[in-house]
Amino acid sequence: MVKQGPKAPTYYHEWTQIPPRMPTRGPNAPSSHHGRHPQPPHRTTKHLRAPLPAPPQPPTSLPTAPGRPRPPSPCPPRLAEGRAGAGRTAHIRRGQPRAKGWKGPGFSSPRWARGLGGVKGREESSSMELGWLLWGAAVLLLLPVLMELSPAVNFALRIGFYYLLFFVCSALTAPVCLLVNGGRTVKNMRIIKTVVKTFKYFFGLRFEVKGLENFEVEGPAIIVSNHQSILDMMGLMEVLPDNCVQVGKKELMYAGTVGLIIYLGGVIFINRKSTSSAKMVMAEVAKTMATDNVKVWVYPEGTRNCTGDLLPFKKGAFHVAVQAQVPVIPVVYSSFTTFYNPKKNLFTSGKIKVEVLPPIETKGLTSDDVSELTDRCYRIMRETLFRLSGRPGEVKDSS
């Protein structure tokens, strides 16, 4: 069993570069008096000084009374004519036959539509609706054919749908997180996990997980895993232990609703373009993770890599582990290359093997041991990656 600390951690703004509080007065003030609700980062107050828009002016003439002659229209004749009976149904209101040249999507009303209401305008709009319905149905029927014929269409639609799922689910989940937990806290990761764990069913992905018991270490830990693609978010949530936050690039904060939800989940944002700032954030993490009793998930490759091999590891995660004297738990996902390859427009269903490896202790290690610790972890994970991906012999050849 995981031994919990005195209390679950709540806020992580001190690990990020986000100002923890927003103004408590004025139009930008958060609705909560604690200022807990997330705000778009790096806001300036410039907009507060911007001149106010001019108030709406009262109309300069009275509306035309029925029956009275209309004042001359300021519009050119065509537009004025259009206004008098705007839209495609204008001929109906004017009691004129439909313009001959116009061919809308509904060419004629179906019998059932003609019987309804008995109003010509309604009849016309029903036939338009039917037209759009037919077009929609045709496109829907065509999509599977196109997906079958063109790998590029298949890939674009599936990955587009994946993004859409994230954006929509983030928008729906954010208010739930706010209502349930009140702001940025690692507890929100449970809610996020529950949502993201359902995504695999849309894409026909299966996870075969081993070694979950290795997460059951006492207190905090650093978890390191291989990072192949954005599909990893499903794999991450499949095994994510409680009280665990991830280290992510700060650009993700600006990814719309996804940025909002990962902010609420307590993700630690680092600026990869500034080594010193990233190191400062990581050092802060090392200090607070023990007191807050959180596990921290890091992708030590530092970027996505879908080649079926590992990139050399960055040392940040291992420095943190040594500084905090906490174990490193490696997690390895088998290669996606058999079912996912953006370069080849490949994205089909598939099985992903996941293995949580035994923790590597760091007690007594110093910064001098970081390189060796990094290499050790890299070797173990690479060997596991090849074994899980059905290429056990390759580790010796390419190391």
Ligand SMILES: CCCCCCCCCCCCCC(=O)SCCNC(=O)CCNC(=O)[C@H](O)C(C)(C)COP(=O)(O)OP(=O)(O)OC[C@H]1O[C@@H](n2cnc3c(N)ncnc32)[C@H](O)[C@@H]1OP(=O)(O)O
């Ligand atoms: C509903 C929808 C929900 C959606 C949910 C989605 C969940 C979202 C999940 C989000 C998932 C998002 C996933 C993502 O976004 S993955 C991308 C972001 N993550 C990372 O980049 C993490 C891995 N990177 C590192 O650890 C790097 O090392 C960092 C970033 C820290 C610096 O990298 P950089 O390339 O700038 O420098 P360097 O690594 O060459 O190091 C330079 C030197 O500094 C030394 N050094 C390094 N660190 C430390 C340290 N702490 N204390 C003391 N020293 C340290 C190091 O040993 C080296 O010295 P030497 O050894 O050469 O002498």
Ligand SMILES: CCCCCCCC/C=C\CCCCCCCC(=O)OC[C@@H](O)COP(=O)(O)O
């Ligand atoms: C207001 C609209 C804003 C639109 C912004 C569009 C950006 C789309 C971003 C995210 C969409 C959902 C993805 C879920 C989270 C994915 C986390 C992830 O895998 O990030 C990649 C990162 O580990 C490494 O990045 P690089 O490989 O170095 O690159």
